[in-house]
Each structure stands twice: as C-alpha cells, then as structure tokens.
Amino acid sequence: MAITRRTALALAAGGAAAVALAPVAAQAVTTEATEPGRARAGSPGDVVGKVTVGYQGWFAAPGDGAPINGWWHWSPDMSQAPRPGAVSAKSWPDVRDYTRTYPTAMPDLNGGGKAALFSSWDQQTVDTHFRWMRENNIDTAALQRFNPFGSEGPTRDAMAQKVRGAAEANGRKFYVMYDVTNWTSMASQIKQDWSQKMSAHTGSSSYARQGGKPVVCIWGFGFSDDARPFGAAECLDVVNWFKQQGCYVIGGVPTHWRTGTEDSRPGFSGVYHAFDMLSPWMVGRIGNAADSDNFYQNVNQPDMADCAAHGIDYQPCVLPGDLQDRQRAHGDFMWRQFYNMVRVGAQGVYVSMFDEYNEANQIGKTAETAAAVPAGSGILALDEDGTACSADYYLRLTGDGGRMLKGQIGLTAQRPTPVRL
Template sequence: MRQTERHTRMSISRRSFLLTGAAVAAAAGTGFAASQAGAAPAPQAGPAASPAGDVVGKVTVGYQGWFAAPGDGAPINGWWHWSPDMSKAPAPGANSAKSWPDVSEYTRTYPTAMPDLNGGGKAALFSSWDQQTVDTHFRWMREYGIDTAALQRFNPFGSEGPTRDGMAQKVRQAAEANGRKFYVMYDVTNWNGMREQVKQDWTEKMSAHTSSSAYAHQNGRPVVCVWGFGFSDDARPFGAEECLDVVNWLKAQGCYVIGGVPTHWRTESEDSRPGFSEVYHAFDMISPWMVGRIGSVADADNFYANVNTPDQAECDAHGIDYQPCVLPGDLQDGQRAHGDFMWRQFYNMKRVGVQGIYISMFDEYNEANQIAKTAASAADVPSGSGIKALDEDGTACSSDYYLRLTGDGGKLLRGQIPLTETRPTRPVV
C-alpha cells in the first residue's frame, strides 16, 4: 500500500467521531437518554464472568509497532508513520509524530530533518523494526507490571504485509524473553476483503504464534481480537452477516474472540450501525473504543454513569467479559491533567467491576495517546516544533510517568491496592 493511502486510512480510523465538550455531554447524557426511549427493560443478572486469565483480571496495552526508518532493514523501507511522505525524513510541517518519544534507552536511532532539541542534541527517532526497540518496550511492560500486549494487525495483504509479519515475530520474541503475554488484534479499517482474508491470514500465518509460551489464552483458548465491526463510518462498511461469519469462524477455530466495538454498541446508536446486536453478543469479550469520546475527569464520570455501568450490566446478563478502554489523554490537546484524567478512569472502571482493561495505547505517538516513555520537558522536544512535553500544564512528570501510572492501575484492578479517588502515582520519583 502506498504511504498516502496509509495516512488517509489513519486519518479516518480510530480518531473519527471526535466528541469534545458539550458533544461529549450530549453523547453520554441527553443523547444516551434519547437513545433509550422505548428500549427494552434492563437485563437481569446472567452467567458469571470468566475466571482470571491472560486478559480477564489483566491490563492489556494496544501495541502498534508500526514505526520504521530508512536503513533499519524493514521491508517497507521508509519513514513509516513518522512522516506523511515515507521517502522524506520528518521535518517542520511534515512530521506525523504528535508527541515526541524519549529515545534515551534505544541503542539505535535515526536522525530526522527536525531542528535540534531545545536542550541540545539531535532530533532522532526509533524504529519498531529493531529488535532492541521491541525488547525495550516489553522490558518496560515487565518492569511496570503491564500484563499483556495486543499487537495491531491491519490489512497484511498489501505492501505493509512483510513488515507486519516481521513485527509479529519480533513481538513474540520480546514477549517470551520478558514473560509477557501478547495476542493478535486485527483492525479491519478499509480492509475490503477482510471476510476471507482474516481467515486466510489466521490459518496460514498468525495461528502459528499460538504455540508460543507467550501467546495469551483465556478460558483455555488462544485470544484474538477483531477491531472495527459495527462502526457507522465509511471506512468500515461491513454488514452484520459477514461480521458474524468471521466471529463465529474464529470461535470455531477454538479462539476466545474479543470485539473492539463502537462506544455505543449496546444502544446501536451514534457511532454504531443498527442491526449489529447479534454480532456484538457473539463476542467472548467486548472492548468499546473511547479515544475521542472523553477528554476530562467530568467526561469520564459522565461515561461511567451513563455508558460503562449499563455496558457492564449488559455484558453480565449475556456472559460476556467487559474490557473497556482507559486512555492517558491527548497530550497535545492538554487532556492529561498530569495523570488525574487517567487515574479517574481506572477508579471508575474498578467501581464498575470490569473484567479487564485495555490501554489505548502503548506507543501511539501519532495521536499523543501513548503511555510509553515520552519527552518530559520542553528541553526534550525539537526546537520550534510546538510539540508539548509531559510537563505541558506546569507539573513536572518523569518520562516514564504514564507507565508507572498504568502499573498502579493494574494493581487497583487486581485488588492489590485499595480503591481510591486520589491518584497514588507521583509524577516524579
């Protein structure tokens, strides 16, 4: 696939349906109430949730692993996801990184055309293709108590395929070396042939990874996720029948299947297509998307009351495990509130009684929603770039702050620390 096509796809992918301010309130409050008019009575208690496994009772991080640079040896051979034009190094006005990573622990980095850092030093970036990069990321997961990683797998039948195949092997190696779990998460955005190609890819390539000691299992079955069924935008035009066919086929292969679904899957409104209830209820676990839906503590509380709590009740009634998203917030848009926004979500999800938590995302520097190590201060970002560092609101934060915060969120989920509204993680240690 050409890079221009890739970035078009990114622009309408998970960032679509952006809701902020009053729009969020409407979606979680008034809009929600309107969608319930004439709805069926609330479901009664149903089968118990699954026992603890590699996703139930665990924190999972979404892992993109989609960065590359010329000279790294990756088949894609370009500035994959770092630049809008893969043939050109990131430069002022042509840079796809919304946040700037802390690259101090990578043994190999790649110089860009961005200005030097404010504090001195060259503006260089990492490549996901380097095994040491992936090893470092999974070492961080081990050190900060993150259990499982969901490797994002977009359509592998184009030019990205060989690179994505290689990334799966690199993730497997790193997970095995660090005692972490991983699973494949198909993103079907703009994947027109997905019905048969997901089956082909799983059969011919990805199922082989389930033999790894690091491959995630739940209820004795290998875990696989499909993200994108039921969304009402043009990038995911699939009908309910073909989506249900894929879900049931994966289950017939012996898989525990997670659905990355629209925020309003339960009411089949707003970002969800109507007529998808059977698809949603076929999943073993439901993981509704939240990026772009909330951006403050007040938003998180609104969704806790009006979306997450009834979602959990619906899942309980149908024997489905519930794995909502928790996000650090868009750093560039000033959503993070030095960790208070993210901690409020952990607190709320523990109160809901969720079966698992999905962090969106580990390394999403393109959307500034990453928890991986990030520039701590203005000294650590390219001069004149306008890229915000973790101390953007005046509170100093270490580059690993959101890894530490996620680790504490995992302790809360597992009952290792008491439920508290007060964030226990210090921004700097």
C-alpha cells in the first residue's frame, strides 16, 4: 500500500515508539489573559462535550458517476481496479449494509463471494455512514477537505453536499476540516474556497456551531515537514481571517505543539494560541495502552494546563489503532485513550478516523473474520488477536466513550463495550 501523507509524517517524526516513549518535560505555563471576544473554554456547543469523528468521504469507483471517475483511494493507480499487490486499503470494509458496491480485481473472499468495495459518491453510502453515527450516538463529523482547486475539486464539492444531506437526515452535526497538505497556494485559496463555496453550508441546521459560531478546522499548520512549509505569519493571518468571518476555529496541530519540538516547527506558539480549540495529531505516535498512559502523564496533562491558561478548548485525538499492525487489543487500546482523555479533562474528543481504511485506523464497519477478506491478501480482520468482534464494534465503543465524556456513565478504566451483541 502507498504511504499516505499523514502516515509519512508520523514516520518522519521518528515512529510511534520513538515519539511515545520519549517523555516531554512540562514547560512553565504562562497566565496570559484570554483574548477579548474568545469564548471561555468549555462552553457548550457542537464540539465541546462531544465526540467528533474525522470523515474522509474520499472513496470512488468507475461507474459510480463521480467526476473523478476512478478507483479513488482504493487503488494506487486509479485507472485500475484494486488487485493483488496493488490495493490502497489496509483494512477491508464490511459492505453488507450498502445497496451498491463495485467489483474489484482482488481474489474472491475466503468465505466465498466477490471482493467488492463501496463508493463514497453514492448517497446511500454517506447516508449509511451517518446512520451508523446516529445509531451509536456519535455527535459530529469533520469533513476532510484537501486542496479543492485541482482535479479532485468537483468531487469534493459534491461530497460536501452529500454529507450535508446525510447529516440533516440523521440529526448529526458536521463541519469543514481543511487539510493544507501540499496546498501550494493555500494562503489565498482557502479564503476563496470558504467565501465562495463552503460558507454556504453554514446555513444548514446540521452545520456545527460552537458558542453560536460556525466551526472550521485547519489541519496542518506548524508541522515540521516539507508538505506544509507555510510560515508562522501567513498561518496566523489565515486563522485570524477565519475568526474575522465569525468562525470558531480549530487547529489540527502537531503532537508537540506546546514545546515546538519534534513534529512541530519552532516559532509557532502565537499561531497555536490563536486557535479557539486545539486538536493535536496522534496517529503513528502511540500503539498500545502503555504509550497512551505515557502521553497522559507527559504530554496531555501539560497540554491541558496550557490550553486552560489561554482559554483554549482541548480536543485530543483518540484512535482505534492500526488493525494491520495488531494495535487494537480488541478495543482495550482505544478505551484506555478515552479513559485518559476524560480524566485529563478534555473538552472534546476527536476520533481518527471514521473511514480511514487506507491506514487501518477506521471505526466504520470492518470485516469480522478472515472469511470476509480477499483470499491471499494478508489483510487482517477484527478477530486478528483471537477475540471475535462484531463489524460495528468500534462504532459502539466510540459511542460508549462519548457517554463517559458526557458523564452519562462514570469514569472507568474497564471497557464496558461487549465485543459482540
């Protein structure tokens, strides 16, 4: 499988073990006054006190009608169907809930039947995903939006409308999450895109608001890699511009934003502290419960203190773990993160991700057993460690994590979610 942009970033930062096991010394926290006009941290809304899931919505197949007209994100060569040795998915989805799927060139499933995949372009697919969110009390979806000025633009524009419709039909909230990766003309085009296209979606009853303001997230400022080379001044200008438009602005920031080290560029403190909410990236940084505990002690607690001192809401990432790397421990890894983030006092939680089958970090329905994956593919199913899990298990676990965040169940280190109903 081709390495994705976010995975490559994690590898560049030294890998999960190197980052997670190196304690970060807590810095002294300043007591700057809260910025005038900024809502007090912890005010109720559609992201504070809520579980948000990252939603890619970036899968397509020839014949689905999408302008991109190819195996978008399913195959390293969009003109060719996924086949042995050339498939971009690390995990195989459970496709039983979809009314339309697309046959691949992969071998038949171990248990029989064609190896078929869904397309995000089909409204029924998006409706199904948002129905899963509703059924499992998942509050909000952050729609990923990469550079829309290239060939992907028309497909991404239409996906925003499909997500809006699904959110409205299922009583869920959504907001736009710009990913600035490899977006050369970002500083001007992101403003143009919001003004001319995306701001129109804030008229939806399902568009997320915080403190009465429409929510926007910008993911990627301050990362110390070549895919996001923007300087602090232009990043701060973009953040302030969105705030001038009346938006509540979330920053998807480096893991070590507070210290300005490792995956963070130095000199970005003013940018980070300009955001209304901070959501530090965690994929590739931790891989087991012990790593999560280490981060809780050495990173999350001082991060939370810094955010509190600056009147900023804190929305740390929680991830199910890379299924193909056997990180999940049938949900114990993810639950430990929920436990740690609730006990640290986080205002919200960002789950990475809902449909990230490319990195095997998805909570969406996934093949339960080897019978449901293509023969000879080497793709692992949810029972890879010998514990049978239902296809919807990580959706249900996320719902229970949200209940603990909201105080609907008590703080508990013991995972309450049964692996099968």
